[in-house]
Amino acid sequence: MAEYEKIAKTGDIPSGEVRSFALGSEMVAVCNVDGRFYAFRDECTHQAYPLSDGMLEGRKLTCIYHGAEFDVETGEALCLPATDAVETYDVKVEGDDIYVLIED
Numbered sequence: 001m002a003e004y005e006k007i008a009k010t011g012d013i014p015s016g017e018v019r020s021f022a023l024g025s026e027m028v029a030v031c032n033v034d035g036r037f038y039a040f041r042d043e044c045t046h047q048a049y050p051l052s053d054g055m056l057e058g059r060k061l062t063c064i065y066h067g068a069e070f071d072v073e074t075g076e077a078l079c080l081p082a083t084d085a086v087e088t089y090d091v092k093v094e095g096d097d098i099y100v101l102i103e104d
């Protein structure tokens with residue numbers, strides 16, 4: 001059964017920013033939207049560049065490489081050139097620790 005794994009401290013990710021963290025063999029992007037944290041695979045579904053390089057506006061993350069946009073809560077691709085959703089992970093915060101749940 002998958003378990004939550006600690007990935008970062010809340011202070012590592014300022015509001016309105018996204019950061020990338022290694023978790024096992026996975027690169028996981030975590031962003032802070034007004035104090036709420038969201039996590040997703042750090043790989044654009046268009047050409048697999050890191051989404052953590054992108055620009056965050058509210059829950060919308062824009063990939064800087066070709067302009068695809070994603071909803072960081074649902075993973076939904078909001079515009080071309082991406083058509084597939086990015087995989088998202090459940091997040092919980094305990095104290096100032098951020099945990100993510102990655103299913104196998």
Ligand code: FES
Nearest residue numbers: 044046047063066
């Ligand atoms: S790699 Fe993200 S839009 Fe192309």
